[in-house]
Amino acid sequence: MHILAIDQGTSGTKAIVTDESGRVLATVEVPLHPRYLDGGGVEQDPHELLGSVLEAGRRAAAEAGVPLAAVALANQGETVLAWDRTTGEPLGPAIVWQDRRAEQVCTDRSAAAGRVAELTGLVLDPYFSAPKMRWLRDHRTTAGVVTTTDTWLVHQLCGAFVTDASTASRSLLLDLDAVRWSGELLDLFGLGGEELPEIVASDAVVGTTKAFHNEAGELPVTGLIVDQQAALLAEQCLDAGTAKCTYGTGAFLLAQLGATPARSRAGLATSVAWRLRGETAYCVDGQVYTAASAVRWLAELGLITGADQLDTVAAPAADGVLCVPALAGLAAPWWDSSATASFTGMTLSTRPGHLVRAVLEGVAAQVAELVTLTGDELGAPLTRLRVDGGLTRSRVLMQAQADLAQLPVEVYPSPHATALGAAACARLALDPALTPAGVTGGWRPAATFEPAWSADRAADHLGRWHAAARACLSKEPS
Template sequence: MYILAIDQGTSGTKAIVVDGGGAVLAIAEEALRPRYLEGGGVEQDPHALLDSVLTAGRRAGAAAGVPLAAVALANQGETVLAWDPATGEPLTPAIVWQDRRAERLCAARAPYADRVAALTGLVLDPYFSAPKMRWIRDELTTEGVVTTTDTWLVHRLCGAFVTDAATAGRSLLLGLADGRWSGELLDVFGLGSERLPEIVASDAVVGTTTAFGPEIPVTGLIVDQQAALLAEACLEAGTAKCTYGTGAFLLAQLGTSPTRSTSGLATSIAWRLREETRYCVDGQVYTAASAVRWLADLGLISGAEQLDAVAAPSSDGVLCVPALAGLAAPWWDAAATASFTGMTLSTGRGHLVRALLEGVAAQVAALTALVGADLGAPLSRLRVDGGLTRSRVLMQAQADLAQLPVEVYPSPHATPLGAAACALMALDPSLDAATVVGGWRPSAVYEPAWPAARAAEHLERWQAAARLSKEIS
């Protein structure tokens, strides 16, 4: 049984063909570059998104040369657009999860913040879907439907009008307790008259498509970060992973109980599989690989592959708060800006590169501590995936600052492998999650080299710098 699994992300789309044992037979990638606009806008061309899905999927399928049993799709989660349901044509750009232009809409709804959090497990913030949906309606168009990108892409593939439970859980429109669209929340955002997609499980077959060759089922719909959580076998409460992509995303498994965070993190649906809903707590770092791309745009490095060669042995006292798109959990400050502090005339580009990597690691370390507080016990280890895990400097900094062993997932394809796992479960009722994703071993393990006191001192200085970034924004 061969699955075409597609990961439609912010910076590109990846397609893999995987067999029933998890072996990857073929890979194809199509690059995407969001448009970063003044005022916090981040947009993508929907036609480019769809073209990347079709092109990458067809290339991977052709390279594998095997009969496909299904296509699975992982999505960005909180990126939205308006589109015409009659023709499938987009009516607006895709407004990316990083976009901050709905901040004023959230500020106007501040009196509802506690109620929104109680119903959704999330924070009232432009990061999530509903504020951006409202912004589209106010600023761009009242025509068509407004949904997350997964709904549009699936509609273009097979005509269905659906979204999976995990994606719906990132919208600020889903009641966490019952897993249904909430009329009360729709009214908060003035979206009560909108047509919303059907919420389905990640192992539901939602239609068929001929977009990649002979007709095959469309299934395995899931948010990218939750897909990686599944692929890395974070199946027991207290297991956690961090994905280092455009941003860095830390998720910890909660099991079947949606325990609410008391630390400013988000609680949402991890997945709905085998008629069971599991939950996770998560925190975000808005800029990780996008911060590295910023370094490259400035000419400090040629690309991510040069990070370790350029990074100095130490930052020599330089601290970086890489809040180039604001600070996410637990600060939730859209206006926070990036900073370098502690520089002198002897500061060189190597110090800046290392400080930025340590700044990403410091934010993730702060999240690991908060997740531990929510779980009632500290994390014992952190599983990691994503392109930036190739940086030994970043991974060692992560182990040092979080004071945790960091286990690198052996495949660079955690997200599509998680979507493929959902598809395999859809096609074979005898399979369970543990059977499909269990048994992997890390390709590398980074143990903390810093003593705990040094890590604590560094994090205290970094937190002070982060507070200053907030104050001067």
């Protein structure tokens, strides 16, 4: 059973073809070029998104040269666009999850923040879909439908008008306990008249497509899931308390909650992990807005030529330099989109290598904060952290993560965790005898990083880093 699995991300689209053992037969990546605008805007060209999905998928299918059983699609989660349901044409650019222009939408509804958290498990923040949908309606167009990008892409592939439960749970429009659209929330955001897609499971077959020129004819379209939840599944975080962190454009830590959607007391988000085999699993997550994007920023400044230079340029120690890489604000637990980045502790002896190391330690410090908060939410500290994503190739970052979080860091052996998670959902759709554990088991870490710092040293570093982070906030924390 060969699956074409597509990971449609922020800075690129990846397509793989994998067999039932998880072996990857072909990989194609097509870069994307989001536009970063003044005022916190981040947009993508929908035609470029669709083109990347088709190009990556067709090339991967051709390279693998095997009959395909299905196509699966993982998506960005909170990126939205308006489009015409009759023609399928987009009515403007996609508004990316990083976009902060809907801040006022949230401010205007701040009195309802508690009720929103109670219903959705999320924080009232422009990061999620509904504020961006409202902003788009207020500032761009009232025509067509406004949905997350997965709904539009699936419609282009097979004509369905759907989204999966994990994506819907990132919208601020879903009743998390009932897993259905909430009329109360729709009215809160002035979206009560909108036509919303049907919510489906990640192992539902939603249609068929000829878009990938498969020799067997039309392919079932299935395996719909948010990218981070897909990685959680691939890394077999199936038991409550197991956790992973993906280091991509941002860094995203998710921990499995099981069947109980416990609300966070510390500003983390509770979402649907997936709906599989008729059951809903939940997860708690925290976000670091800039990880690989901070590395790209270093490259744009000329401190490195690319991510492959991180470990050669980074100094053995930061020499007292601290970085808060809040280049797009700070998420959990601060939720301050206006926070700014900083370097502190610099002297005339500071060199580029110190700055590079400080940025990596700044990313690791934010993830370490999420590790602590997640353990507090679960009632027991995390015992290990599974990790994936391009930046896991940096041994300096991974060692800093183990040191600051004070737990073992296990590197997933494949760079395709998200796509493999989507493929696992597709296999479950096609074979009723399979289980989630059965389609994700058997992997061993490519590397394990054990803490080299003492607990006192880590606590001292994090204490100084937190003081620097507080200085970056646009307002005093409540």
